[in-house]
Amino acid sequence: MTASEKGGLGAALLFAGISVFCAAMLVSSALISGLGLGSMYGLLALGFHITHAVSSTVNFAQGSAMMLGAVLCFTFWVTFQWPLTLAVIAGLGLCAVWGAIVERTAVRPFVQRGSNAWLMATVALGIVLENVVLFTFGKDPRGMPAGLLTTNSVEVAGIRIQLLQLLIPVVGLLFAAAIRIFFQRFHYGKALLAVVQNKDAARLMGIDVERVVMASFALSGFLAGVAGIMVAPLFTISPTMGTLFGIKAFAVAILGGIGNAWGVMLAGLIYGVAEALIIALAGSTYSQIATFALVILALAIRPTGLFGHAEVKKV
Amino acid sequence: MNLRRALAVGAVLVGVCMFILRANGYELYIVALVGLATIVGVGLNVLLGMSGQISLGHAAFYAIGAYVVGILTTKLDWSVWTTLPLAGVIAGVAGVLLAIPALRVRGPYLAMVTIAFGFVVEQGAAEWEGLTGGWNGVLGIPLPNLFGFDFSEREMAFLVLCFTVLSLYLYARLSASPWGKAMRAVRDSEIASQSIGLDPTLIRVTAFAISAIATGFAGGIFASVTNFISPESFPFFQSILFLLVVMIGGADQLLGPLVGALVVVLLPEILSFLAQYRLLFVGLLLLLVLRLAPGGFVGLATELIKQRKLGATATRRRDVMAYLSAGSTGRSLSASDLSVSFGGVRAVDDLCFDARPGDITSIIGPNGAGKSTVLNLMCGFYRPDNGIIRLGEADVTRMAAHSIAQQGVARTYQTTQLFTNMTVLDNVLIALRRGRLGAGTIFSRGGDLEHQELAESLLAFVGYRGPLGQPAGALPHVDKRLVELARALAIQPSVLALDEPAAGLDPADTARIGDLLRKVTRTGITVVLVEHDMNLVMSVSDRVIVLDAGAKIAEGPPAQVAADPHVLKAYLGDEKPSDRRRKRELEPGREAVISTEGLCSGYDAVSVIRDIN
Numbered sequence: 001m002t003a004s005e006k007g008g009l010g011a012a013l014l015f016a017g018i019s020v021f022c023a024a025m026l027v028s029s030a031l032i033s034g035l036g037l038g039s040m041y042g043l044l045a046l047g048f049h050i051t052h053a054v055s056s057t058v059n060f061a062q063g064s065a066m067m068l069g070a071v072l073c074f075t076f077w078v079t080f081q082w083p084l085t086l087a088v089i090a091g092l093g094l095c096a097v098w099g100a101i102v103e104r105t106a107v108r109p110f111v112q113r114g115s116n117a118w119l120m121a122t123v124a125l126g127i128v129l130e131n132v133v134l135f136t137f138g139k140d141p142r143g144m145p146a147g148l149l150t151t152n153s154v155e156v157a158g159i160r161i162q163l164l165q166l167l168i169p170v171v172g173l174l175f176a177a178a179i180r181i182f183f184q185r186f187h188y189g190k191a192l193l194a195v196v197q198n199k200d201a202a203r204l205m206g207i208d209v210e211r212v213v214m215a216s217f218a219l220s221g222f223l224a225g226v227a228g229i230m231v232a233p234l235f236t237i238s239p240t241m242g243t244l245f246g247i248k249a250f251a252v253a254i255l256g257g258i259g260n261a262w263g264v265m266l267a268g269l270i271y272g273v274a275e276a277l278i279i280a281l282a283g284s285t286y287s288q289i290a291t292f293a294l295v296i297l298a299l300a301i302r303p304t305g306l307f308g309h310a311e312v313k314k315v
Numbered sequence: 316m317n318l319r320r321a322l323a324v325g326a327v328l329v330g331v332c333m334f335i336l337r338a339n340g341y342e343l344y345i346v347a348l349v350g351l352a353t354i355v356g357v358g359l360n361v362l363l364g365m366s367g368q369i370s371l372g373h374a375a376f377y378a379i380g381a382y383v384v385g386i387l388t389t390k391l392d393w394s395v396w397t398t399l400p401l402a403g404v405i406a407g408v409a410g411v412l413l414a415i416p417a418l419r420v421r422g423p424y425l426a427m428v429t430i431a432f433g434f435v436v437e438q439g440a441a442e443w444e445g446l447t448g449g450w451n452g453v454l455g456i457p458l459p460n461l462f463g464f465d466f467s468e469r470e471m472a473f474l475v476l477c478f479t480v481l482s483l484y485l486y487a488r489l490s491a492s493p494w495g496k497a498m499r500a501v502r503d504s505e506i507a508s509q510s511i512g513l514d515p516t517l518i519r520v521t522a523f524a525i526s527a528i529a530t531g532f533a534g535g536i537f538a539s540v541t542n543f544i545s546p547e548s549f550p551f552f553q554s555i556l557f558l559l560v561v562m563i564g565g566a567d568q569l570l571g572p573l574v575g576a577l578v579v580v581l582l583p584e585i586l587s588f589l590a591q592y593r594l595l596f597v598g599l600l601l602l603l604v605l606r607l608a609p610g611g612f613v614g615l616a617t618e619l620i621k622q623r624k625l626g627a628t629a630t631r632r633r634d635v636m637a638y639l640s641a642g643s644t645g646r647s648l649s650a651s652d653l654s655v656s657f658g659g660v661r662a663v664d665d666l667c668f669d670a671r672p673g674d675i676t677s678i679i680g681p682n683g684a685g686k687s688t689v690l691n692l693m694c695g696f697y698r699p700d701n702g703i704i705r706l707g708e709a710d711v712t713r714m715a716a717h718s719i720a721q722q723g724v725a726r727t728y729q730t731t732q733l734f735t736n737m738t739v740l741d742n743v744l745i746a747l748r749r750g751r752l753g754a755g756t757i758f759s760r761g762g763d764l765e766h767q768e769l770a771e772s773l774l775a776f777v778g779y780r781g782p783l784g785q786p787a788g789a790l791p792h793v794d795k796r797l798v799e800l801a802r803a804l805a806i807q808p809s810v811l812a813l814d815e816p817a818a819g820l821d822p823a824d825t826a827r828i829g830d831l832l833r834k835v836t837r838t839g840i841t842v843v844l845v846e847h848d849m850n851l852v853m854s855v856s857d858r859v860i861v862l863d864a865g866a867k868i869a870e871g872p873p874a875q876v877a878a879d880p881h882v883l884k885a886y887l888g889d890e891k892p893s894d895r896r897r898k899r900e901l902e903p904g905r906e907a908v909i910s911t912e913g914l915c916s917g918y919d920a921v922s923v924i925r926d927i928n
Binding site: 052058105106109110113115116117119120121123124125126127128130131132135243247250251254258285286288289292293295296297299300303304305 | 416420426430432438439442555599
């Protein structure tokens with residue numbers, strides 16, 4: 001082997017090494033942002049899960065609730081100059097109220113007469129909210145001002161990560177765990193579960209089923225609000241920011257098998273990471289096509305979702 | 316179609332033609348848009364209204380049709396006339412492909428599959444630049460020409476009008492055809508549709524295909540009308556607008572899509588000074604319609620007019636006994652070593668029985684003994700873990716439910732499974748075909764006189780005296796049982812399996828059911844009866860099989876079984892019957908937890924509780 005050959009080999013090795021390193025960097029940063037975004041999909045999807053579990057209905061206005069959370073938080077904090085904590089609490093509270101409104105106006109009237117038109121009704125309500133925000137908040141996207149969490153960052157193995165990006169998955173998983181504990185330990189959580197099992201029996205046990213259903217919608221609105229506030233600094237805030245996010249979260253809920261809380265959260269992480277990897281490796285142009293095609297494929301293979309169970313149909 | 320209706324349609328058409336002749340370019344464009352929205356609405360109505368499946372991705376089929384015409388006419392200079400049918404065909408193929416995953420899922424899962432499909436097509440059109448021009452779209456799509464005569468917008472509006480009328484006409488034909496009835500049957504009760512021999516998969520795919528073809532075709536015309544298409548013409552929101560067209564007009568209403576299209580297309584134009592609030596209005600309108608007029612505007616109108624069609628009664632009665640005898644092939648139904656478990660519980664355990672033709676074989680047992688499970692195994696709703704079920708000599712063990720029904724095993728259900736939104740007559744009519752719809756009948760006229768007479772005779776045979784044109788869901792309980800029985804007999808069964816036909820009936824009606832069953836056996840039909848009413852079982856059965864915890868504990872003629880100590884034990888437990896009778900008066904010193912006086916309650920006509928103190 002001549003010197004030049006050796007040099008060539010060395011250069012090739014170096015090049016290969018660098019590209020492997022770059023790919024690893026790319027993949028690991030994709031992993032981090034994917035986990036963050038994925039846990040937010042999961043949080044929104046948990047909202048789908050809760051209402052579906054309690055009332056067999058799905059709130060297609062979830063995306064708009066997420067947008068509402070971000071918009072309200074921005075308005076209270078930046079426009080009204082409220083302290084951040086107050087802005088967040090007020091924003092989340094109103095998101096919960098919005099969830100309850102959706103249940104009262106677009107779900108309950110239809111469930112009571114045995115119709116499944118709640119699907120379109122919640123879509124309609126989402127459109128209405130989106131447009132109301134459009135006329136009050138304005139069309140132009142706005143960025144959340146830089147804060148403690150976005151300006152500070154840590155460096156892990158050469159990758160700079162915003163604190164927020166680390167916080168997002170932690171918050172997501174904390175909420176998932178909190179919901180789990182709420183269901184298992186607390187009286188009201190158990191009431192929710194009782195309604196899930198058998199509406200009529202729960203009613204006979206003195207549980208106010210209507211209120212429990214409404215509470216589940218409020219909770220799902222609250223979770224959507226959390227997701228909206230968390231991701232707002234990563235994106236821009238606009239009336240339409242929730243639409244696609246909501247649809248993706250719905251895909252996550254369906255993939256996870258909508259009846260399974262952990263399955264939904266896990267599906268959120270998988271979806272987020274898959275999306276981030278596709279963007280990192282193939283570019284953002286094909287990410288939507290690829291992820292939605294994967295959703296169709298997954299449901300074709302497993303019609304009850306990745307982690308769902310088929311129910312034995314009773315005849 | 317009667318004369319008055321024909322005149323009304325004619326007058327409307329003449330009016331529209333006059334308008335088109337004098338309209339300006341903008342008005343012509345609006346006319347075309349209304350027509351196209353109607354055609355899409357008609358297609359979506361087949362899917363949503365008739366077959367009860369939702370699609371939140373119909374804009375994708377519209378886009379596929381539009382791009383087929385757009386690309387082929389501009390890049391390959393094909394004529395619009397050749398590309399239009401192709402647009403329908405390719406969209407139809409896409410519809411069938413989408414149906415494959417879509418058929419395996421229901422409700423929100425189906426909504427998700429169609430949403431995803433819509434996004435894939437929209438984004439695909441945007442990214443596949445070489446073919447679709449990406450976000451720049453396809454420009455310069457020509458209007459058609461005929462024998463060298465170039466169409467203007469005016470001729471195009473006439474063309475759209477023709478296709479709109481054609482689509483409504485085809486919908487009316489499909490609606491009256493066996494296929495239309497089959498789609499409604501699958502929509503109302505998938506389980507019951509299988510037990511009259513309908514294949515839900517085939518019927519759902521057909522609905523998807525028809526719907527996609529109509530939408531793709533309309534998309535093709537749209538491309539030619541607008542001259543320019545891009546991915547922005549087919550957003551997710553467009554799919555919602557299409558759904559709105561159907562829902563505002565009224566699902567499964569013939570004229571629903573036309574009314575819906577008029578509202579959805581014209582309203583924003585009329586309110587154009589409020590252009591920016593357009594979507595807000597769309598959302599509010601949708602909410603209002605869903606809340607106040609669940610049947611849509613057309614549904615509301617027909618309800619107000621309240622012309623209850625009672626169904627013309629055919630003059631001639633058919634000989635039902637002869638019809639049933641012709642179908643009953645004298646085949647027995649037998650099971651050997653039949654077992655099935657659900658999650659470790661053996662619901663049916665090594666069961667053997669033989670139900671003979673012309674006999675009534677009853678299966679009795681305490682709650683949870685596995686009686687209904689045996690029926691479900693027989694009819695193909697559950698797959699046994701092992702064992703063989705034979706119909707005559709043929710092994711039917713692993714056949715699909717609808718194939719078993721086609722072989723001649725009919726079935727009724729513990730809680731009646733009627734096609735609730737179809738008329739009583741249609742419930743029986745669709746069963747007469749025993750699943751043989753035939754490809755040629757898809758747009759055929761309904762109203763086969765022979766079938767009509769047969770269906771009415773069957774209903775009379777089971778003792779149904781109510782109106783024939785009423786929706787089956789609105790019937791009183793007794794009548795529901797009778798209609799379900801007539802529907803089961805309509806498939807000309809060899810085996811009739813009944814799951815608690817007397818549940819909720821009073822003694823007089825129960826006795827009538829008993830007489831009817833005896834009559835049915837004279838035609839050689841094998842009757843398998845699961846029943847709790849011991850009077851009925853003991854009076855009509857030829858043989859009784861007793862199940863307990865999934866296993867057979869006794870079998871024989873009714874009298875012998877009734878005296879069997881094992882049977883008594885299974886029903887009453889180990890104690891002597893006298894021990895079980897508790898007749899303690901309320902102790903005076905204690906307060907009653909619940910006290911009632913003269914409490915009465917009942918289901919429909921049957922009083923269940925009388926004077927409980």
